[in-house]
Every structure is written in C-alpha cells, then in structure tokens.
Amino acid sequence: MTISTKAGSPRDRVLIFDTTLRDGEQCPGATMTLEEKLEIADLLDAMGVDIIEAGFPIASNGDFEAVSLIASRVKNATVAGLARAISGDIARAGEAVRHAVRPRIHTFVSTSPIHLAHQMRKTEDEVIEIITATVAQARNLVEDVEWSAMDATRTSIDYLCRCVEAAIKTGATTINLPDTVGYATPDEYRHMFRSVRERVPNSDKAIFSAHTHDDLGLAVANSLAAIDGGARQVECTINGIGERAGNAALEEIVMAIRTRSDVLPYETGINAAMLTRASKLAAAATSFPVQYNKAIVGRNAFAHESGIHQDGMIKNAQTYEIMTPESVGVSKTSLVMGKHSGRNAFRTRLGEMGYDLSDNQLEDAFVRFKELADRKKHVYDEDIEALVDQNIAMAHDRIKLVSLSIVAGTRGPQRATMKLQIDDKVVTEEQEGNGPVDATFNAIKALVPHEAVLELYQVHAVTEGTDAQAEVSVRLSANDRSVTSRAADPDTLVASAQAYLGALNKLMSYGARLHAQHAAE
Numbered sequence: 001m002t003i004s005t006k007a008g009s010p011r012d013r014v015l016i017f018d019t020t021l022r023d024g025e026q027c028p029g030a031t032m033t034l035e036e037k038l039e040i041a042d043l044l045d046a047m048g049v050d051i052i053e054a055g056f057p058i059a060s061n062g063d064f065e066a067v068s069l070i071a072s073r074v075k076n077a078t079v080a081g082l083a084r085a086i087s088g089d090i091a092r093a094g095e096a097v098r099h100a101v102r103p104r105i106h107t108f109v110s111t112s113p114i115h116l117a118h119q120m121r122k123t124e125d126e127v128i129e130i131i132t133a134t135v136a137q138a139r140n141l142v143e144d145v146e147w148s149a150m151d152a153t154r155t156s157i158d159y160l161c162r163c164v165e166a167a168i169k170t171g172a173t174t175i176n177l178p179d180t181v182g183y184a185t186p187d188e189y190r191h192m193f194r195s196v197r198e199r200v201p202n203s204d205k206a207i208f209s210a211h212t213h214d215d216l217g218l219a220v221a222n223s224l225a226a227i228d229g230g231a232r233q234v235e236c237t238i239n240g241i242g243e244r245a246g247n248a249a250l251e252e253i254v255m256a257i258r259t260r261s262d263v264l265p266y267e268t269g270i271n272a273a274m275l276t277r278a279s280k281l282a283a284a285a286t287s288f289p290v291q292y293n294k295a296i297v298g299r300n301a302f303a304h305e306s307g308i309h310q311d312g313m314i315k316n317a318q319t320y321e322i323m324t325p326e327s328v329g330v331s332k333t334s335l336v337m338g339k340h341s342g343r344n345a346f347r348t349r350l351g352e353m354g355y356d357l358s359d360n361q362l363e364d365a366f367v368r369f370k371e372l373a374d375r376k377k378h379v380y381d382e383d384i385e386a387l388v389d390q391n392i393a394m395a396h397d398r399i400k401l402v403s404l405s406i407v408a409g410t411r412g413p414q415r416a417t418m419k420l421q422i423d424d425k426v427v428t429e430e431q432e433g434n435g436p437v438d439a440t441f442n443a444i445k446a447l448v449p450h451e452a453v454l455e456l457y458q459v460h461a462v463t464e465g466t467d468a469q470a471e472v473s474v475r476l477s478a479n480d481r482s483v484t485s486r487a488a489d490p491d492t493l494v495a496s497a498q499a500y501l502g503a504l505n506k507l508m509s510y511g512a513r514l515h516a517q518h519a520a521e
C-alpha cells in the first residue's frame, strides 16, 4: 500500500494495530472496566488507529461484551477479536465483532517445536490441518481474517513457510509473525520476514504484520526491522503495556517513523498530537504509571535540568530536542531549575517571573540558588522568588548571619552558637533557651543588644514536602516603629535567625537607636 507524501515522494503506509485492550490488558494488574475500555477505544479510533484489537471474546462474558460494544460504536477502525485455533473461540469472536463497520477475526496457533511438543501436544502436520480448518471457519464469518503463528521467532523457517502458505491459501488476509517471547534480534526478525515473503508463493496475497515483546528491550527496534523486512502492519500498545515486559509502544513506533522519515520512508495514519492524551488515559485506566524517562510520553521526555542543555534550548530548541513537544500533544518544553542548572536558565526563568536584576544581584542570587539546590530535591518558582527577594532585601544589611549551629532535642536546654558579621567585624556567642528558636533569638540579643519587642513570629512552608523551605516572618517594634521581615530557608532555624536579623537591619536603616550600632563599633 503506497500513499503520496506532500512532497510527492511515495511512502508506504504502515497500518497501526493497537492491542492495548487485549495484550495490554493481559499484564498482571492492568484489568480495565468496560467504561474505561470504551473510552480508550473511542480515543484510539479518533487518533487514527487502523485496527483495534478489542479483546479475547472467549475469555469471559465481560470480554465478549466489551468487544461487542466496541464493535458497534467504533466509526473508522477495524475491530478485531482474538480466537485460539478452536472452533468455539472463532464462533464467539465472530459473534462479538459482527456489528463492526470493519470486523476482523484474529486467530492464532503455536508453530514452534517447544510449543507444539509441550503446549499443543500436536505434530506439525496436525497443526497445518488445524490452521486450514480454523482459518476457513473464520473466513466464512468475516472477510478480514488475521492468522498468527504464535512463537514464530523460535519456529524453523521451513515449517513457518508451510504454515503461512496454508493460512493464506485458506483465506487469511493478514499474516502475523510474532516474537511472542521477545527473543529475536532486529537482524533476525528482519531476515525472517524477508525469507517468508520470498519463499511463500502466495505471500503477495496478504499483509504481513509484526507483533513484538520487550523482554530484551528490543520490541520497537524489532518492529522497525520487520517493516524493513516487508511488514506493513505493526501490533503495539499505548505506553508499551502488555504481557511480561510489555509490547512495542505505539507512540515510539509512530514517532520514530515520523521523526526519522529520512531513513524510514513510511507513513502511519496516527494523529500524533493525541499521543500524550492516549498515554494518560491508558495509565489512568490500568493504574500503571508511566516511567518518568519513558520515550515520547514520559514526564521528562521534554524536560531539561542541566545547564548546558538549558543554555542550548534557550538559544535554539533543536540543539537538544529532535521533535517538538507540541507534535505529541505536550504544551511546551520545561526547563526544570535544579542543582545542574546554569546562569542562562536562571536568568531566563527570573525574567519570566518578572525580575530584572543587575549582574551583581544575579550572581549573588545564583550562588544562593546553587546552595539551595544542593540541599533541596525540587526548586520551585516560589523558592526562587523567596531567595531573590531575600537577596535584594539583604543587600544593604549591616548585620549578616555567618553561621548558626543548634543543639536541640528532648534533653534540653537547647543551645544556639551563632556567628554574625556586623559591618566588618565578626562576633560569636553561645546562648541557651527554652527551645531552639528561643536560644537563637537569645544569641542575637546577646550579640546585638536592643530593646525592640518581638510582636510576631510566624512560620509556614513555601512549597510541599519535608524538604520544603520554611518561610519565617518576624515583626519587631522599637521607638514607635514596627517592621516586618521575611526569610526562607530549608532550615527553619536559619530562616528564623535571618528574619529576625532582617527586622533589626530594617529598624537600623530607619534610624532607630539600637545598641547594635554600639556593638558594631
């Protein structure tokens, strides 16, 4: 099947066969409700999936009902029901898909020696007879019959060719050669498709299909190799969910074909902008979270934290992104601020947040940002805001905190050892208190004797989590003047000391007469 591209060069169409609702549901814990299946089927249809494998109708009444309902509501896609090479399975699958606009029966039987000997307990000739009888039965029910050779990749090529020839002769229109146990390498899989297509005399009467599993992490690579070997249908699932390590991920195949159209001259009918939505829906329905670094749909797929990458992204997104986030339905790239970020990203984020800092202010804030990022897993905008505001506010302070250590716990009294820089003199003091905050404030009072009264002391977390920054507010009053100062730090006691000192600095800058001036002398 060939279609023309906009540029006029012919590209082969690769059919996308989605089996999220059948093989995807087979992985332990991924069972979906009827409503969830209907919602997924509607989305797959709207997204442009060519064939939706809706379930295995003989498996249960629930599966039968889901396949029947999906068959009656899907508007464009072919709806397939799976059936073993057993008459009852095929009749049930035929019944389930009968109201589909485009119904398909997908029947399969094992072909590898290990499966024939141990699972089927049949000879090769007996299985050929089973293929002939069951494909013929399916063909009597629907025109579109897919036949699969279970464990094809561990089957001898001679016997596989005999099976495929028999299936096509009896009426199979699609031949699927699955790598059922995820054992093949891309070269082997490509070669298998080439050999079977070359050696089977009637191979041109069927579309060949690849169905891969990810036991060795090769499912997508094998699917692409199969296409190179002549397959024009690929069987895959949203988020790559499926039996054991999963199936080939639909979104990865689609985006590989789209992004590397220079070396993969194919097209799919998928509206890629819906991939992220489909991923979220499948994850919610199955309760299988998508790993953060999952290709295409993982939450880090379009996120950058390292400074060199962020710098490149700011200059030109193509430096570190091979596809746009919009192309897969993600609204924008995110530059995550963290310990690996650099100045360019920090300055850019501050600009977006409305700050216009001088070079010196920026440098100071950047140093403090790196210190914070070393201590904190996530640095949010609110953290940066708190840090920069504090930095600007502290620029002209006469009293600065150099260090603070606290002894706290059940065996009081609590003790604070504090070092301050007052103008250009460094002074140290150790004080006890009724709790670590009291000890801290006592140390300040000892180092900067004053008569200001503490009117308010309040603590709240800037963001969520146990490593959140504490934002402390302190209000002091002296000589009829009242000032409030805020400070943030992951350490509540450091934030408390900074806020208290901030208030003292403000009082001093308003000209309040504090003994601090004497202490600094």
Ligand SMILES: CC(=O)SCCNC(=O)CCNC(=O)[C@H](O)C(C)(C)COP(=O)(O)OP(=O)(O)OC[C@H]1O[C@@H](n2cnc3c(N)ncnc32)[C@H](O)[C@@H]1OP(=O)(O)O
Pocket (backbone or CB within 6 Å): 023, 026, 056, 058, 059, 060, 083, 084, 085, 086, 108, 109, 110, 119, 120, 150, 180, 243
């Ligand atoms: C590679 C794949 O993904 S194949 C699809 C796998 N999916 C599933 O199995 C999910 C749904 N399965 C089920 O609900 C059940 O297994 C059923 C309803 C299909 C069958 O249940 P049971 O009749 O209890 O059989 P059970 O599951 O214990 O064993 C499977 C039987 O099917 C036979 N069988 C397996 N595959 C095939 C096949 N393709 N064609 C014919 N028979 C087959 C096995 O040899 C075994 O037969 P036996 O009982 O005569 O030894």
Ligand SMILES: CC(C)C(=O)C(=O)O
Pocket (backbone or CB within 6 Å): 023, 108, 148, 149, 150, 151, 176, 178, 179, 180, 181, 211
């Ligand atoms: C039923 C077949 C197609 C299958 O799921 C497999 O072989 O993995």
